[in-house]
Amino acid sequence: MLPxxxxxxxxxxxxxxxxxxxxxxxxxxxxxNLIFVEINDGSCFSGxxxxxxxxxxxxxxxxxxxxxxxxxxxxxxxxxxxSSPAGGQAVExxxxxxxxxxxxxxxxxxxxxxxxxxxxxxxxxxxxxLEFLREIAHLRPRTxxxxxxxxxxxxxxxxxxxxxxxxxxxxxxxxxxxxxxxxGAGAMFQVTTLDHAAVKQFAGGSVDYSKDFFGxxxxxTVSGQLEAETxxxxxxxxxTFGPTFRAENSNTARHLAEFWMVEPEVAFAELKDNMALxxxxxxxxxxxxxxxxxxxxxxxxxxxxxxxxxxxxxxxNTKFAHITYTDAVMELEKAAAADRGLFEFQPxxxxxxxxxxxxxxxxxxxxxxxxxxxxxxxxxAFYMKQNDDNKTVRAMDVLVPRLGEIIGGSQREDNLExxxxxxxxxxxxxxxxxxxxxxxxxxxxxxxxxGLGFERLIQYISGMxxxxxxxxxxxxxxxxxx
Numbered sequence: 001m002l003p004x005x006x007x008x009x010x011x012x013x014x015x016x017x018x019x020x021x022x023x024x025x026x027x028x029x030x031x032x033n034l035i036f037v038e039i040n041d042g043s044c045f046s047g048x049x050x051x052x053x054x055x056x057x058x059x060x061x062x063x064x065x066x067x068x069x070x071x072x073x074x075x076x077x078x079x080x081x082x083s084s085p086a087g088g089q090a091v092e093x094x095x096x097x098x099x100x101x102x103x104x105x106x107x108x109x110x111x112x113x114x115x116x117x118x119x120x121x122x123x124x125x126x127x128x129x130l131e132f133l134r135e136i137a138h139l140r141p142r143t144x145x146x147x148x149x150x151x152x153x154x155x156x157x158x159x160x161x162x163x164x165x166x167x168x169x170x171x172x173x174x175x176x177x178x179x180x181x182x183x184g185a186g187a188m189f190q191v192t193t194l195d196h197a198a199v200k201q202f203a204g205g206s207v208d209y210s211k212d213f214f215g216x217x218x219x220x221t222v223s224g225q226l227e228a229e230t231x232x233x234x235x236x237x238x239x240t241f242g243p244t245f246r247a248e249n250s251n252t253a254r255h256l257a258e259f260w261m262v263e264p265e266v267a268f269a270e271l272k273d274n275m276a277l278x279x280x281x282x283x284x285x286x287x288x289x290x291x292x293x294x295x296x297x298x299x300x301x302x303x304x305x306x307x308x309x310x311x312x313x314x315x316x317n318t319k320f321a322h323i324t325y326t327d328a329v330m331e332l333e334k335a336a337a338a339d340r341g342l343f344e345f346q347p348x349x350x351x352x353x354x355x356x357x358x359x360x361x362x363x364x365x366x367x368x369x370x371x372x373x374x375x376x377x378x379x380x381a382f383y384m385k386q387n388d389d390n391k392t393v394r395a396m397d398v399l400v401p402r403l404g405e406i407i408g409g410s411q412r413e414d415n416l417e418x419x420x421x422x423x424x425x426x427x428x429x430x431x432x433x434x435x436x437x438x439x440x441x442x443x444x445x446x447x448x449x450x451g452l453g454f455e456r457l458i459q460y461i462s463g464m465x466x467x468x469x470x471x472x473x474x475x476x477x478x479x480x481x482x
Contacts, residue, residue, distance in 0.1 A: 003076075007044035014083045014091045021048060021077045021093060024142060025104075027125055028069055035066055037095070039077060042147055045295040049084065050077045050095040058096070065098045072104030072121040072142070130469055137473055137482050145304070148296040149470055152289065153458050159288040160241060160262055160454075163281060169237040169264060174224030176243065179216055180432055187248045188219035189257075220245035225263050225449060226383070226436055229412060232265035232447055233439050239264040241454075251477045253466040256455060258475035265449035271385075271394045271411040274448035275371050278398050278407050279320045281452075282369075286316040289461050297461075305463025312461065314368060315400060321366040325353075325375045325392070331365050332357050352379045353397075358404030369400045382422045384410040396450070403460050409450025416440035 003022045012019075023041035033055040040047035052058065052066060069075070079095035086092070104121035111117050122128075122136055123143060133140040140146040161171065177191050193213040209217050224240035231238045244261045264277065289297060290312055301308045323331075332347035345354045353361075353372070362370055375395040377386060384393035398407035413419045419440055423430050430437070458470040468474035473482045 005043035006039070006041045006046070006048050009081065010044070010046060010048060010089075010091060012081060012091065014081045016080045016082055016094075019079065019081045019093060021050060021075075021079075023047070023075065025069060025071055025073045025075060027071065037066075037069065037075075037077070037098075039075065040147075042141070042150075045144070045148060045151075045299060046089075048091070048093060049086065049089060050079060050093040052095050052098070062096070062098045065100050068100065068103065069098070070104055070106045070121065071125055072123055074101040074104075075099060076101065130466065134468060134474070141472075144299060146469070148299050149458065149462055149464065150472070152293050152296050152462060153454075153470065155293055156285060156289060156458065156461070157241075157454070159285055159292075163284050164237075164239045164264060167237070169239045170231070170235045172224070172228055172231050172238045172240050174221070174227040174240045174242065176221055177214070177218050178221045178227075179214070179218050180226065180436075181219070181222065181428075187246050188222060189245050189247045191218045191220060222246055223261060223263065223451065225265065225451065228263055228265040228449065229436070229439060229447065232267045232449070233443065233445070236267045237264070249477055253468070254456075256467055256471065256474060256476055259456075259467075259471065260454035262452045262454060263449060265447065267445050267447045269411075269448040270446050271373065271396060271448060274409055274411060274450060275320075275322070275373070275396055275398075278371070278396070278409060278450050279369075282398065282400075282407070283316050285457065286312045286461070290316065300462045300464075305465075308461070308463045311402060318368040320398070321368065321370040322373065323361070323366070323370055324373055328353070328357075328361055328365075328372050332360065335360065335364070350376050350378065353404075355404040358397075358399045359401070362399050362401040362404070369398065372397045372399060377422075380410070382426050382428060383412050383419070385413045385415075386418055386422070398450075400460065403456075406456060406460060407450050407452045409448065411446065411448040414440060414444045414446055416444070 003020060006021065006023060009019055009021065021039050023039040026038040026040050026047050029036040033053060035052040035054070037050045037052070038047040039050055076099045077093060077095050078097040079093040081091055082094050084090060084092040105118055106124065107120050109118040123139060128143065133143065133146065141150050164171070181188055194207065194211065209215070221244055223244055224242060228238050228240050240261070240263045242260065243258060245258050247257065248255060266273065266277065290309070297309050326349065329347050329349045336342055336346055343356055345356065347357055361372070362368065373394070373396045374387060374392045376391060377384070377393045380393050380395045384395050386393050394411040396409050397405045400406050413422065416437060419437065420430055423433060455467050455470050459467050462470060464470050468476060
């Protein structure tokens, strides 16, 4: 039988019932006859205090274990659940028995051989910088900050599935290895089994990819969207939620080489339907975080970024504003003319919006979340449906205060001729997309979808400044440890 988790023990009514606590030591305080040990098992933000009283006697094994006990050690403690006289906690354990599973020495420990040497446990009771914790990513989940991030991430991943399943979407597993570039940007990781040393010998020649594992050039996927569209054309509503990869040489706090994407695709849905779905989705996720991760959010609000809870409540209860890209640029140009130093990048029609522009739109123009639509086709992907003006496409970006873009999506081009023309115009090989074009040849319908980076969502809700701190093991330029 699995041990009872601390989050459930903390909710019990104390009646001096016997309990067993398993977890890791957060703190140990020795005060005359009393020894206070706080244990946390990761099931919730709070730990539970276990009090050992020397005055009532303890067996030798427990006394010896207490003497050897240090922060980070894994233990099992038996005792009685009683009301706590201390403030901030309703119950504690009047402990009588202690067993140490694994030590975590506070000082360097030498073994019989160098391989058995153990360095001092690096997570002592003090504040550690996030940069330092990134170097020990295998241990950082034991801290308050990263335990909270992990629980938030887990709960919201479940909420994403719940949202779509409740609305009759089918969960689709799209391939990680692909031969096509969904975004047309070319920033892709190539997958090959060819011997690189042997390939170098063909100086001035070309590589014969027919000899490669898949018989052609293949890559790690940048998006599951194109494959999801094929199933939307059969099942009406589908969504993907899985890892994606971008080989962008961008070493910033907002970019990862490997991240998770949520991508719904809906048949018989136009841009207005897509906007409504995106708004419902974000509000559902934010409300879930507020209701079911309250302890974690209170910690983030107090220690990471003040105002997180107020911001999420505002978005969850606010109707999203709508504005076209053209009107948004006019508002930005008007503001820039009034204050020449307002923006680092001057807004111009035809250029993409920068983060500073997006934040200005949400915080100064709309006073809340806003959906910008109908972007110039020259700055958007080939698959977006062209408007009748032949200048813009039915794209949408959902912008939120503090961040800017959190969701990007569009109505997809369902006209075969226009899609072929767009591929050629962007210099892409139509022969590589014949299977995708078949969706427009056979039973084509209006359809729409969007993408949301899961790590960007967790970063926004938690207030964590660096996206590498909201994924267990970050992959970025020059970083593939663990």
